[in-house]
Amino acid sequence: MSTILIQNSNLLDIEKAEIIEGVNVLIEENKISELSDKEIKSSTATKIDARGKTLMPGLIDAHVHITATSVDLGRISNYPHSLTALRAGKLAEAMLMRGFTTIRDCTGADWGFHQAIEEDILKGPRLFFVGKALGPTGGHGDRRPKTYEGDICNCFQGTMHDSLTVDGVAEVQKAARRELRKGAHAIKIFASGGVASPDDPIFGLQFSEDEIKTVVNEAYSWGKYVLAHAYTTEAITRAVNCGVRTIEHGNLMDRNTAKLMKKKNVYLVPNLVTYEAMDLEGEKYGLPKVSLEKNKFVKDEGIVALDYAYSEGVKIGYGTDLLGELQVYQSREFILRQNVMPKSEILKSATLINAEIVNQKDQIGIIKEGALADLLLIEGNPLEDFSVFQDQGKYISLIMKNGKIYKNSLN
Numbered sequence: 001m002s003t004i005l006i007q008n009s010n011l012l013d014i015e016k017a018e019i020i021e022g023v024n025v026l027i028e029e030n031k032i033s034e035l036s037d038k039e040i041k042s043s044t045a046t047k048i049d050a051r052g053k054t055l056m057p058g059l060i061d062a063h064v065h066i067t068a069t070s071v072d073l074g075r076i077s078n079y080p081h082s083l084t085a086l087r088a089g090k091l092a093e094a095m096l097m098r099g100f101t102t103i104r105d106c107t108g109a110d111w112g113f114h115q116a117i118e119e120d121i122l123k124g125p126r127l128f129f130v131g132k133a134l135g136p137t138g139g140h141g142d143r144r145p146k147t148y149e150g151d152i153c154n155c156f157q158g159t160m161h162d163s164l165t166v167d168g169v170a171e172v173q174k175a176a177r178r179e180l181r182k183g184a185h186a187i188k189i190f191a192s193g194g195v196a197s198p199d200d201p202i203f204g205l206q207f208s209e210d211e212i213k214t215v216v217n218e219a220y221s222w223g224k225y226v227l228a229h230a231y232t233t234e235a236i237t238r239a240v241n242c243g244v245r246t247i248e249h250g251n252l253m254d255r256n257t258a259k260l261m262k263k264k265n266v267y268l269v270p271n272l273v274t275y276e277a278m279d280l281e282g283e284k285y286g287l288p289k290v291s292l293e294k295n296k297f298v299k300d301e302g303i304v305a306l307d308y309a310y311s312e313g314v315k316i317g318y319g320t321d322l323l324g325e326l327q328v329y330q331s332r333e334f335i336l337r338q339n340v341m342p343k344s345e346i347l348k349s350a351t352l353i354n355a356e357i358v359n360q361k362d363q364i365g366i367i368k369e370g371a372l373a374d375l376l377l378i379e380g381n382p383l384e385d386f387s388v389f390q391d392q393g394k395y396i397s398l399i400m401k402n403g404k405i406y407k408n409s410l411n
């Protein structure tokens with residue numbers, strides 16, 4: 001049995017937003033078996049001296065796309081799946097090296113990636129996935145050029161690799177069941193227009209209420225939940241009233257929508273950084289002009305929506321939604337949210353709340369006895385300064401996931 005003893009760390013208690021000095025942690029196999037400010041004795045454990053370092057749970061990103069290997073999503077269809085998969089693997093590994101020990105992939109990744117990570121063939125964060133998102137004809141997932149009149153092939157081909165275009169209750173039901181059969185941890189739907197899709201209006205409502213309710217019922221049957229890509233007040237209100245559990249983006253919502261979300265215990269997963277990054281560098285990486293314009297439209301509203309949600313007490317997850325080359329900005333979301341939220345609350349989003357979102361409360365996103373050993377040792381104190389998360393994990397001395405060390409620059 002592998003046993004590791006971390007000694008003399010400064011434990012960041014995220015719930016209380018305080019540092020507890022001189023904490024020792026015993027890790028046996030993949031779990032934290034003992035946590036104490038008194039000496040822990042072990043003759044067999046490998047000892048790590050964490051003096052001066054902050055110990056905290058591994059970070060969780062609740063909105064990523066590892067298979068979005070290019071900012072220009074249309075370009076992905078020019079590559080074989082083998083190349084996309086290998087590139088996706090590199091993107092996942094880079095996330096782990098930034099301290100994200102868990103990710104929720106919100107379209108694209110499937111059980112193959114999940115399995116490869118479980119088997120440790122792929123060095124990546126713990127992966128929760130939705131498989132292919134469901135959207136209607138003409139929706140955010142339907143990227144056929146307007147000149148193309150033919151039916152969509154819903155196989156894993158080209159630009160359709162990450163979504164299924166389905167219409168009507170029967171098709172939607174079958175598609176949801178199909179993704180659940182393949183092990184999806186949740187079902188993702190497109191409930192409004194989007195930015196990266198050039199042809200659908202951002203204010204458009206996607207899917208009928210009957211279609212949304214059908215997906216929610218199917219997910220519920222499997223003990224799973226539905227997440228909805230949605231920007232506007234109307235789209236979010238509809239989704240929430242139909243039983244959707246997490247709202248992705250939410251940039252164009254008003255205060256009353258935040259109140260409704262709070263009342264229904266619905267989570268918001270904003271991703272300010274993706275709009276900033278697309279605005280600054282999208283053109284360089286081939287984001288189509290129409291998407292750049294749409295992006296400008298929603299970008300500055302993201303922080304306003306976050307303010308509504310935070311001040312109304314909505315549970316807010318940490319998500320980034322970055323595409324391809326822009327994924328290097330994953331940890332910048334911490335910085336951007338500070339305009340609205342205190343650091344301690346942003347840390348909760350990336351740990352405790354995201355753990356709830358992926359249904360792993362008390363297992364991940366927390367340092368306590370019995371929890372999975374996903375943890376970081378950091379140079380500096382995140383309660384004081386989020387620069388400790390920047391520069392691609394440079395200030396993270398140790399990264400442990402499931403009891404295994406993936407980075408150790410201490411010795």
Ligand SMILES: [Zn+2]
Pocket residue numbers: 194229230248249
């Ligand atoms: Zn989206």
Ligand SMILES: [Zn+2]
Pocket residue numbers: 063064065106321
């Ligand atoms: Zn997304």
